[in-house]
Amino acid sequence: MRCVRDGREMDLMVVAADAMRQDAARLQGIAQNLSNALTPGYKKQVASTQPFSAQFDAASAAQQFQRASAPLQQMQLDPTAGTLRVTGSGSDVAIDGEGFFELAHPSGPVYSRRGDFHVDSGGRLVGAQALPVLGAGGEIRLTGEPFGISGNGDVTQGGAVVGKLRVVRLARAELLEPVGGGVYALGGATLEDAAVVPRVRIGYQENSNVDTAREMVGMTETVRHFESLQKLMQGYDEVLEKSIRKLGEF
Known part of the structure; x- marks a missing residue:
């Protein structure tokens, strides 16, 4: 399964795998925030994600040189003051x-x-x-x-x-x-x-500047996104398996 940008092809599974790694990093940040919701002066961590074009270029380069792609998302602090x-x-x-x-x-x-x-x-x-x-x-x-x-x-x-x-x-x-x-x-x-x-x-x-309700919503959204990518990859594996089995019949 391929996608094309500026004449370059890339396996969509590379994009999906990178997105799942981003979701895992985001969940880790949310867990850190929730565990420090009562820590005085704590500043919540937020995900900083690159535009899709930058993600495509990084994943494409990683695929071309057969190495792991560079991190497409970084966790940064929200330095705003708490109550x-x-x-x-x-x-x-x-x-x-x-x-x-x-x-x-x-x-x-x-x-x-x-x-x-x-x-x-x-x-x-x-x-x-x-x-x-x-x-x-x-x-x-x-x-x-x-x-x-x-x-x-x-x-x-x-x-x-x-x-x-x-x-x-x-x-x-x-x-x-x-x-x-x-x-x-x-x-x-x-x-x-x-x-x-x-x-x-x-x-x-x-107080910490963590909004626990918002963090819980973000956790739910991230888990659902991760699960949808997981289903995508499972579906791709099933299609690939069926294709190989069909080819073996000739």
């Missing part, structure tokens, strides 16, 4: 506007909108995954006394400012790479040079 939830805790903060908190990770700085902070046993202010929160001068160190955070990001303890939350703005934030728990590595995103004046709301947490 805010009141917690009443003075150590819970939510970014008001654009930006991400910067955290220290063994592999380098990571970024998050999640602001459920506390002090670890080493006296460091930490956030998601117990990663140290970075301030203007590096890690923010505290004692065992109560601490507070003001709306401009100042961290105070004992009546003195001991640090300031570092909030950064990212270009192409949709290209951040998830590392789990609402935390993201830089990936294909870039840090903007312009400094961001922190604006945070105390006693709030930012």
Whole structure:
């Protein structure tokens, strides 16, 4: 079974197989979103699919050179802010506007909108995954006394400012790479040079931006699409088998 574009032929089974791989990747993204629907600051993953012409060219090249086709779909983040939830805790903060908190990770700085902070046993202010929160001068160190955070990001303890939350703005934030728990590595995103004046709301947490109802609808649609492609390939195999059997009768 062939299809033709610009004088080039390609087996439709190659197109169907690529589409099934895309469906599988989309289902994996939906499962990830649903499992993190209650994770503060989590940004949902969305599928970015190339136009059919690009898919045809990639699959045609793969068939020509007898190799697996390049990925025709990528999972990207939706960096839009989630709704805010009141917690009443003075150590819970939510970014008001654009930006991400910067955290220290063994592999380098990571970024998050999640602001459920506390002090670890080493006296460091930490956030998601117990990663140290970075301030203007590096890690923010505290004692065992109560601490507070003001709306401009100042961290105070004992009546003195001991640090300031570092909030950064990212270009192409949709290209951040998830590392789990609402935390993201830089990936294909870039840090903007312009400094961001922190604006945070105390006693709030930012919810994930996952719409569970929409994700369930997307899962149903994707499963049905996958099943229809599966039936197409099964039908093609049956036709091919019958054709071979007929030829054997001559």
